[in-house]
Structures are given as structure tokens and as C-alpha cells.
Amino acid sequence: MTAITNHMPTAELQALDHAHHMHPFSMQSGFEKKGARVITRAQGVWLTDSEGEQILDAMAGLWCVNIGYGRNELADVAARQMRELPYYNTFFQTTHVPAIALASKLAELAPDTLNTVFFASGGSEANDTNIRVVRQYWSILGKPEKKIIISRKNAYHGSSMGSASLGGMAGMHAQGGMPIPDIHHIGQPNWWAEGGNMSPHDFGLARARELETAIAELGEANVAAFIAEPIQGAGGVIVPPDSYWPEVKRICDAHDILLIADEVICGFGRTGNWFGSQTIDIQPDIMTIAKGLSSGYQPIGGSMLSDKIASVVGTDEFNHGYTYSGHPVASVVALENLRILEEEGIVDQVRDQTGPYLKSKWEALTDHPLVGEAKISGMMGSLALTPHKESRAAFASDPGTVGFVGRNHCFANNLIMRHVGDRMIISPPLVISKEEIDTLIERVWKSLDQTHESLKDQGLMKAAS
Numbered sequence: 001m002t003a004i005t006n007h008m009p010t011a012e013l014q015a016l017d018h019a020h021h022m023h024p025f026s027m028q029s030g031f032e033k034k035g036a037r038v039i040t041r042a043q044g045v046w047l048t049d050s051e052g053e054q055i056l057d058a059m060a061g062l063w064c065v066n067i068g069y070g071r072n073e074l075a076d077v078a079a080r081q082m083r084e085l086p087y088y089n090t091f092f093q094t095t096h097v098p099a100i101a102l103a104s105k106l107a108e109l110a111p112d113t114l115n116t117v118f119f120a121s122g123g124s125e126a127n128d129t130n131i132r133v134v135r136q137y138w139s140i141l142g143k144p145e146k147k148i149i150i151s152r153k154n155a156y157h158g159s160s161m162g163s164a165s166l167g168g169m170a171g172m173h174a175q176g177g178m179p180i181p182d183i184h185h186i187g188q189p190n191w192w193a194e195g196g197n198m199s200p201h202d203f204g205l206a207r208a209r210e211l212e213t214a215i216a217e218l219g220e221a222n223v224a225a226f227i228a229e230p231i232q233g234a235g236g237v238i239v240p241p242d243s244y245w246p247e248v249k250r251i252c253d254a255h256d257i258l259l260i261a262d263e264v265i266c267g268f269g270r271t272g273n274w275f276g277s278q279t280i281d282i283q284p285d286i287m288t289i290a291k292g293l294s295s296g297y298q299p300i301g302g303s304m305l306s307d308k309i310a311s312v313v314g315t316d317e318f319n320h321g322y323t324y325s326g327h328p329v330a331s332v333v334a335l336e337n338l339r340i341l342e343e344e345g346i347v348d349q350v351r352d353q354t355g356p357y358l359k360s361k362w363e364a365l366t367d368h369p370l371v372g373e374a375k376i377s378g379m380m381g382s383l384a385l386t387p388h389k390e391s392r393a394a395f396a397s398d399p400g401t402v403g404f405v406g407r408n409h410c411f412a413n414n415l416i417m418r419h420v421g422d423r424m425i426i427s428p429p430l431v432i433s434k435e436e437i438d439t440l441i442e443r444v445w446k447s448l449d450q451t452h453e454s455l456k457d458q459g460l461m462k463a464a465s
């Protein structure tokens with residue numbers, strides 16, 4: 001077989017890709033018309049594609065490359081570990097040093113009494129674990145009927161059957177028979193799109209109180225837990241009104257249900273603290289972790305359990321586990337990533353320097369005629385595009401039509417920025433410098449200007465009635 005290398009012409013790589021590779025969240029037939037962009041290498045916040053273009057990655061891959069690309073230290077520890085012990089499992093009363101070291105480090109970093117970790121290979125697996133953990137917790141305590149998990153519409157918690165059921169993405173539920181039983185969804189705190197005539201403060205309270213109403217309707221005796229991201233990421237970087245989380249916290253404290261914070265995106269510095277839970281001041285019983293845990297250099301995730309949960313679930317055999325739970329190579333890479341985050345003060349830098357710098361420039365984007373709302377927390381931000389700011393109108397076109405136009409202009413300007421519906425989002429590597437932030441903002445302005453022109457040309461600047 002001929003070797004397939006970086007040096008092959010892009011069209012040939014694209015043809016092979018189209019012939020044999022089914023992509024996530026993509027329409028396979030679409031690749032016939034336009035092949036996938038082939039990324040060949042990366043350094044810092046910059047990607048290089050097979051045409052030699054330098055692209056500013058304002059999404060940190062998929063929200064994960066927190067320390068940036070090209071850190072050889074991670075490659076070195078991985079190679080060393082592969083030579084010493086490439087694999088061993090953590091089943092059947094066996095363990096190994098990388099898993100022990102990473103679990104101990106996580107217990108040190110995680111807030112409060114979150115001192116125990118159950119390892120997985122990513123966020124979806126970890127959230128599947130969480131479904132089993134919370135139901136097993138209540139079952140051991142003699143309350144097996146307490147098994148409903150409340151989540152939110154437009155939440156993303158992964159793509160496996162369990163985690164996608166926790167998620168509130170209608171398009172995902174429409175395929176493959178989801179949600180699984182005993183998952184209930186309430187509204188999200190997206191004031192811009194759904195707040196109507198309410199003030200952000202009142203809307204935040206109203207959306208939080210949907211949790212209390214749901215608990216009352218479903219019966220407290222039947223509800224196991226509430227799961228939410230501190231700040232919704234894939235849902236469009238929805239930063240909730242300030243009133244939202246204190247009220248959710250009050251409700252969780254008042255009722256006997258567990259709180260799961262999905263920190264897959266918010267964790268490991270993204271919001272300017274080690275965990276999003278610290279930014280919004282909640283004390284979860286369980287935290288889902290992945291992505292920034294290894295900065296994406298290896299697939300690893302997990303569920304961090306509080307002492308309250310671990311001490312109960314640990315009293316019975318937990319019939320659950322993954323071949324790669326605590327994989328030694330992934331564990332040492334995660335540890336090295338955490339060392340870099342900590343020793344180089346990257347989280348503090350986001351909180352005190354680059355985060356505030358980006359925030360001031362990001363919020364100034366509301367001066368652009370297309371931008372209704374600009375939200376940001378640390379290194380995750382969003383822009384709500386609108387044809388009419390005062391009324392917060394949506395576009396008359398199908399949701400996502402305008403966002404897609406915007407995204408294409410960003411791509412053409414060598415800026416990776418995603419769209420979620422008609423919101424544009426960023427989540428750059430945490431190591432992005434002030435100079436690179438300037439470049440990012442310049443490219444955003446340019447892309448927005450071009451998007452505005454395209455929308456006018458295509459007659460898309462119409463508000464939905």
C-alpha cells in the first residue's frame with residue numbers, strides 16, 4: 001500500500017477521506033462537492049493546512065487545546081510511558097502509577113470534597129458513568145425510585161445514548177430513539193433568544209425556578225439529580241444572567257437532589273478559574289471532566305465524585321468500567337498538561353490579564369451593526385447576530401443560515417470560529433497572547449463586515465415576524 005502522507009495533493013487526500021471516512025456531525029454526501037479541510041500541523045494557536053495556510057484556531061480544536069499546540073513535553077512523557085508500560089487496566093484490584101498520580105492531582109485541584117475520580121476516555125463516557133453513579137447512589141440509600149435526571153433544552157453532554165439523552169439537542173434526539181427513559185428537560189437561561197419582555201434578572205430567576213417546578217411535578221422522591229454546564233458551551237456560549245445560578249443553588253439545597261456540573265468545556269481554566277463551578281460559585285456533588293484535562297493531546301475524561309457520593313457508591317460493587325479507564329499514556333499526558341497549566345500560571349493569566357483584555361475588545365463588538373449581544377467568560381465568548389438589535393429579532397431565514405454565512409467568511413479569513421444557529425462562538429487556547437487577540441478581533445471585524453455585505457446582497461437582513 002502506498003503511504004498516505006502530508007505531501008500528497010490536497011484533492012487526493014480529500015478523495016480518500018470522502019471514500020472511507022465518515023465524519024461526526026456531517027452530511028457525508030456534502031464532501032463530494034467540497035472536500036474537508038486537511039489540517040497537517042499546529043503550533044501555539046496556529047494551524048497549518050495542506051495548502052500551507054496559517055489559520056488562527058479560535059476554537060482550540062473542539063474547546064480542548066487549552067495549553068496550545070506543539071508542547072513537546074507532552075510527547076516526551078507519552079513516549080516514555082509507552083516504552084515503560086503502554087497499557088494496563090485498572091479493573092480487578094489492579095492499578096498503576098500514572099492513574100494513581102493523576103487521581104491524586106485531580107483531588108488536589110478540584111474544589112471542596114471532590115476527592116475521587118472515575119476515569120473515562122472522554123466526556124460522553126463520563127456522563128454515562130454519572131447516570132449510573134447517581135442512580136446507584138440513591139439505590140444504595142434505599143431510594144431506587146429516585147432516578148430521574150433533570151437537564152436543559154439545548155444542552156450538550158455528549159453523543160452516546162446516555163449522554164445525548166442528557167443533552168437537550170432536538171436534532172440528536174430525532175435520530176436513534178432518544179432520550180432514554182427518566183431524563184427530563186427544562187428551559188435554558190438564554191435571555192437574548194428567549195427572554196421576551198423580561199429583564200435578564202427576572203428571566204434568570206424564572207428559568208432557575210423551572211427546576212423547582214419540575215421537581216414538584218415529577219416528585220422529589222423520583223428525582224436523582226440536575227445536570228448542567230456552568231456556562232453552556234456547544235449550546236452557543238450562553239452566559240446566564242447573574243440571578244440564575246444562586247437560585248439554582250438555593251433550589252438544589254432545598255430539595256434532596258444531586259448537582260452534576262458538566263465541566264468538560266468550563267474546566268481547566270476556560271472561565272479564568274480552574275473550574276467553572278468556582279466562577280459561578282456552586283458546590284457540585286459530581287463534576288464531569290475531559291477536553292482541557294489533557295488539552296486534547298490524549299483522549300481522557302472522568303467523573304469527579306464528592307466524598308458524600310464516593311463513600312456511598314463505594315459500599316457496593318460498581319458494575320461499570322471502560323477498557324481505557326485511567327489509561328497510563330493518557331494519564332501521564334494529562335498530568336504533564338496540568339503541570340504546565342499550574343507552573344506557567346496559565347489560569348491566572350486568563351483571569352487577570354488576557355481574559356479581561358479579550359473581554360473589553362469582545363464586548364466592543366456590539367458596535368457592529370450585526371451584533372446584538374456579546375457575551376464572554378474567560379476564554380469562551382459568543383456573539384448573537386441580529387437584523388434588529390432593539391427588538392432582539394431573530395432572522396427570518398432558517399436558524400443557522402446567517403451563522404453559516406458568517407462562519408464561511410471567518411474560514412476564508414483564516415479564522416476558525418464556529419456558529420451555533422445564528423450565534424458566533426470562540427474558545428481559543430488559553431495561551432493566546434494579547435497580540436494574537438488583536439489579530440483575532442481584527443479578523444472577526446472583517447468577517448462580520450463581509451457577512452453583513454453578503455446578507456444584504458442575498459436579501460437575508462430580514463427579521464422574523
Ligand code: PXG
Pocket residue numbers: 062121122123124125127156157158159229233234262263264265288290291301
Ligand atoms: N459535555 C460537554 C459539556 C461537552 O461540551 C461532552 C460532554 C462530550 O465529550 P466527548 O469527549 O465525549 O466529546 C462535550 C463535548 C461542538 C462540539 O461542536 C462540542 C463537543 C464535542 C463535539 C463538538 O461544539 N463537546
